Amino acid sequence: MKRIILIGYMGAGKTTVGKALAKELGIPFYDLDWYIENRRRKTVSEIFAEVGEEGFRQIEHNMLHEVAEFEDVIISCGGGTPCFFDNIDYMNGQGQVVYLKASPEVLYKHLLMGKGERPLLKGKSKEELITFIREQLEKREPYYNKARYTVDVSLMDNYDKIKITIEKLRELLEL
Numbered sequence: 001m002k003r004i005i006l007i008g009y010m011g012a013g014k015t016t017v018g019k020a021l022a023k024e025l026g027i028p029f030y031d032l033d034w035y036i037e038n039r040r041r042k043t044v045s046e047i048f049a050e051v052g053e054e055g056f057r058q059i060e061h062n063m064l065h066e067v068a069e070f071e072d073v074i075i076s077c078g079g080g081t082p083c084f085f086d087n088i089d090y091m092n093g094q095g096q097v098v099y100l101k102a103s104p105e106v107l108y109k110h111l112l113m114g115k116g117e118r119p120l121l122k123g124k125s126k127e128e129l130i131t132f133i134r135e136q137l138e139k140r141e142p143y144y145n146k147a148r149y150t151v152d153v154s155l156m157d158n159y160d161k162i163k164i165t166i167e168k169l170r171e172l173l174e175l
């Protein structure tokens with residue numbers, strides 16, 4: 001039974017890599033944010049607006065316990081998932097957890113485009129964004145570093161490089 005759980009900061013490419021790996025292995029892919037949105041029939045931004053971050057973290061925690069029971073799946077989590085409650089320890093007990101690691105500069109580049117859809121980044125200027133990423137990543141890395149595996153994805157910015165990342169993952173996880 002395979003259960004692979006991808007973690008890492010926003011913009012690291014968890015969803016992109018997860019989808020591609022699931023396709024290659026021919027197993028289902030679950031993105032925790034999408035799962036939450038489906039189950040609650042609301043976007044993550046709407047949930048943040050209605051119940052705040054604290055409410056969202058509780059929902060995220062509960063939903064993690066649902067998806068992490070599925071078998072033969074790839075799961076990608078939200079950037080904050082491993083950093084609340086005992087989520088990271090739970091994940092380590094449930095599957096092969098992989099930290100997709102990238103530098104603040106790379107994350108910043110990826111996030112410049114998608115920051116509008118992410119409640120934690122909305123409305124930040126470019127300067128505020130890079131500072132926020134640096135500071136938050138530093139706080140989150142102790143949790144991310146608890147993953148059993150780490151793959152550096154700093155160079156993953158085109159299709160070939162995604163393929164290389166998938167190859168690295170297959171080797172590392174013996175898939």
Ligand code: S3P
Nearest residue numbers: 009010011033078079080118119
């Ligand atoms: C968050 C990351 C988001 C989403 C929510 C909070 C975070 O997921 O769960 O906006 O705290 O880092 P992605 O990492 O998929 O953007």
